[in-house]
Amino acid sequence: MFQSFDSRREDESRIRSEGRLPPGQSLTQKFPVLHYGPVPAFEPATWDFRVWGEVENPVVWSWDQFLKLPRTTLKMDIHCVTRWSKFDTEWEGVSLRTLIDEGFIQPTAEAAYIIQHAEHGYTTNLPLEIMLQDNFLLATHFDGEALTPDHGYPLRGVVGHIPQREDIQTPYLWKGAKWLRGLEFAKNDRLGFWERAGYHNDADVWNEERFA
Ligand SMILES: Nc1nc2c(c(=O)[nH]1)N[C@H]1C(S)=C(S)[C@@H](COP(=O)(O)O)O[C@H]1N2
Numbered sequence: 621m622f623q624s625f626d627s628r629r630e631d632e633s634r635i636r637s638e639g640r641l642p643p644g645q646s647l648t649q650k651f652p653v654l655h656y657g658p659v660p661a662f663e664p665a666t667w668d669f670r671v672w673g674e675v676e677n678p679v680v681w682s683w684d685q686f687l688k689l690p691r692t693t694l695k696m697d698i699h700c701v702t703r704w705s706k707f708d709t710e711w712e713g714v715s716l717r718t719l720i721d722e723g724f725i726q727p728t729a730e731a732a733y734i735i736q737h738a739e740h741g742y743t744t745n746l747p748l749e750i751m752l753q754d755n756f757l758l759a760t761h762f763d764g765e766a767l768t769p770d771h772g773y774p775l776r777g778v779v780g781h782i783p784q785r786e787d788i789q790t791p792y793l794w795k796g797a798k799w800l801r802g803l804e805f806a807k808n809d810r811l812g813f814w815e816r817a818g819y820h821n822d823a824d825v826w827n828e829e830r831f832a
């Protein structure tokens with residue numbers, strides 16, 4: 621008798637046995653593309669990245685300037701609220717905590733939330749303290765290559781679960797905006813695009829906070 625070899629199921633049971641499969645999720649070996657609206661074009665000459673709101677000095681960086689910021693690599697598992705999870709994904713880009721630690725950005729004492737602003741008006745909101753965790757990155761590269769247009773080229777927020785780091789919170793992947801153009805620091809929280817559509821504001825993967 622032939623036995624069918626299902627590498628996806630094998631991978632999934634290994635991940636489950638390692639305690640890395642969140643409730644209600646299933647493992648994908650692909651990289652699904654998920655977003656609302658069209659994929660924007662990238663114009664390096666006019667692209668800029670803005671940081672404003674509750675910061676001591678608002679900044680505007682060109683693409684060339686952004687590429688000179690200190691860089692970080694990060695390996696983690698990403699979890700979409702539509703129930704797919706992708707494991708051991710490798711990202712490279714800029715850590716917000718590093719930018720703050722090194723004085724590139726100075727939040728005011730009042731800053732408590734950040735709204736990510738992306739092309740075509742997409743937004744998503746997170747507490748500042750979560751965006752300072754090790755599992756949030758302003759990513760330019762995935763698996764050693766520049767992001768593809770579908771996945772957010774040239775820059776996206778990305779957030780996921782770092783194995784063994786149960787000390788930090790893991791939000792679903794919609795809390796990372798593709799085609800990211802700026803960060804607004806705020807005193808008060810403000811719901812983003814999917815949050816206004818009924819997604820859970822905290823979005824904790826391990827507590828299955830999918831919908832409000
Ligand atoms: N600009 C933008 N970013 C977005 C979204 C979107 O609709 N627009 N969708 C989010 C959702 S729901 C998910 S799961 C991830 C998907 O990222 P991927 O397409 O690279 O898998 O992007 C997030 N970032």
Ligand SMILES: [Mo]
Nearest residue numbers: 700701702794
């Ligand atoms: Mo998603």
